[in-house]
Amino acid sequence: MTKNRPKLTIGVTGLNAIDSPGPGVAVIRGLREAESFDCRIIGLSYESLEPGIYMHHLVDKTYQIPYPSAGTEALMQRLQYIQQKEKMDVIIPNFDAELFSFMRLSGTLRSMGINTFLPENEQFEARQKVNLYNFGKEHGISVPPAKVIYTLGEAQNIDKDFDWPLVVKGKYYDASLAYNPEQVRSAFNKISAKWGLPIIIQKFIHGSEYNVTGLGDGQGNTLAAVPMRKQYITDKGKAWGGISIADEKAIELTRHFVKASRWRGPFELELMMDKEGQYHLLEINPRMPAWIYLAVGVGQNIPEAVARLAMGWPVKPFEHYEVGKMFVRYSWDMIVDISEFETISTQGEL
Amino acid sequence: MKIKSNIAISDNGFVFNPVTGESFTANPTGLEIMNQMRRGASAPQIVETLCNMFQVEPTQAERDLQDFIEMMRQYHLLTYDEE
Numbered sequence: 001m002t003k004n005r006p007k008l009t010i011g012v013t014g015l016n017a018i019d020s021p022g023p024g025v026a027v028i029r030g031l032r033e034a035e036s037f038d039c040r041i042i043g044l045s046y047e048s049l050e051p052g053i054y055m056h057h058l059v060d061k062t063y064q065i066p067y068p069s070a071g072t073e074a075l076m077q078r079l080q081y082i083q084q085k086e087k088m089d090v091i092i093p094n095f096d097a098e099l100f101s102f103m104r105l106s107g108t109l110r111s112m113g114i115n116t117f118l119p120e121n122e123q124f125e126a127r128q129k130v131n132l133y134n135f136g137k138e139h140g141i142s143v144p145p146a147k148v149i150y151t152l153g154e155a156q157n158i159d160k161d162f163d164w165p166l167v168v169k170g171k172y173y174d175a176s177l178a179y180n181p182e183q184v185r186s187a188f189n190k191i192s193a194k195w196g197l198p199i200i201i202q203k204f205i206h207g208s209e210y211n212v213t214g215l216g217d218g219q220g221n222t223l224a225a226v227p228m229r230k231q232y233i234t235d236k237g238k239a240w241g242g243i244s245i246a247d248e249k250a251i252e253l254t255r256h257f258v259k260a261s262r263w264r265g266p267f268e269l270e271l272m273m274d275k276e277g278q279y280h281l282l283e284i285n286p287r288m289p290a291w292i293y294l295a296v297g298v299g300q301n302i303p304e305a306v307a308r309l310a311m312g313w314p315v316k317p318f319e320h321y322e323v324g325k326m327f328v329r330y331s332w333d334m335i336v337d338i339s340e341f342e343t344i345s346t347q348g349e350l
Numbered sequence: 351m352k353i354k355s356n357i358a359i360s361d362n363g364f365v366f367n368p369v370t371g372e373s374f375t376a377n378p379t380g381l382e383i384m385n386q387m388r389r390g391a392s393a394p395q396i397v398e399t400l401c402n403m404f405q406v407e408p409t410q411a412e413r414d415l416q417d418f419i420e421m422m423r424q425y426h427l428l429t430y431d432e433e
Binding site for chain 2: 208210228229231242243244245246247248323324
């Protein structure tokens with residue numbers, strides 16, 4: 001079987017397997033375990049110390065690419081250079097902040113022979129944190145009320161609209177719980193300095209956190225869905241351990257979301273279950289989560305399915321997964337020669 | 351009132367709810383109560399078993415049973431469908 005498998009060259013971003021990890025390394029592990037193809041992995045990194053760059057058993061070659069803030073033209077130029085050398089078949093972007101650029105470039109990339117399977121622009125915008133409340137309202141999904149603010153002045157008297165505590169969120173990343181106006185000010189300044197404006201003020205829901213990762217085919221069909229309960233959460237709110245669960249309600253909500261939005265591509269739903277057992281949708285991440293390897297481990301190789309869809313190959317919906325499988329993350333010190341760091345730092349490739 | 355059929359209970363008292371992902375550890379008394387409930391034993395039968403196994407007075411065993419059932423209810427381990 002292995003002899004006749006096609007070989008794909010796949011570019012993957014999100015190699016920052018740090019305490020607030022990007023999904024890249026987990027995605028690559030799924031691709032490496034694909035049953036339907038072999039692959040050569042091209043890492044696409046932003047910084048010289050992203051651990052995935054040095055994981056040579058997973059990543060064959062890494063190229064640095066420009067930050068999204070440099071614009072799509074700079075990214076395109078860099079990808080043209082990489083494509084000349086590597087002949088990539090697929091790129092799987094794994095950061096929220098870079099997705100817009102890749103979505104915008106997808107047509108040009110296709111003409112270069114690089115395939116992607118990404119959300120449509122309208123879907124991408126609808127799930128933005130600033131639009132999520134209206135998205136939920138439109139599709140009958142409970143989303144905690146939120147207010148988008150651009151200045152601290154708009155945060156004054158915020159307690160007229162929200163009870164304490166409330167959640168202060170960044171446009172792309174970061175969230176802080178605030179118990180008083182002073183904490184709102186502090187979180188606003190801290191998060192806006194890092195991620196820009198606007199800031200989202202959201203009602204806090206008491207409860208337990210659940211996540212679902214899945215895959216939509218763009219026609220309203222759910223091809224994969226694995227719900228997970230976080231068991232161990234870091235101070236950055238990231239799951240350091242989690243367990244697959246058999247929650248039909250979470251899966252139904254996922255199917256409803258995919259059908260309503262005709263979602264195209266992988267995603268992660270962040271859910272909060274309140275004391276009454278009702279789910280509230282906190283966020284829709286338009287990409288695979290850092291814990292995607294749990295989905296692979298329980299029988300749904302979503303990274304493989306994403307690569308196949310990008311190639312235009314058929315993908316059968318996953319119907320089962322193992323319940324009660326856990327992931328426990330760990331940190332591991334790699335010993336790296338300075339020459340490797342020097343090469344990626346000075347030449348932008350390793 | 352029964353223990354939900356999907357709740358997994360291991361021989362050493364590890365309890366896993368596959369819907370919520372929550373897990374608990376029961377002591378030998380708790381494990382015995384759950385095993386008895388799974389076998390369909392009535393409350394008086396469970397009390398009698400506890401008295402025999404742990405050499406306690408019936409009033410003590412009844413109180414422990416009620417406390418444990420209340421705890422299981424709070425942790426959503428029970429179903430009342432077939433009451």
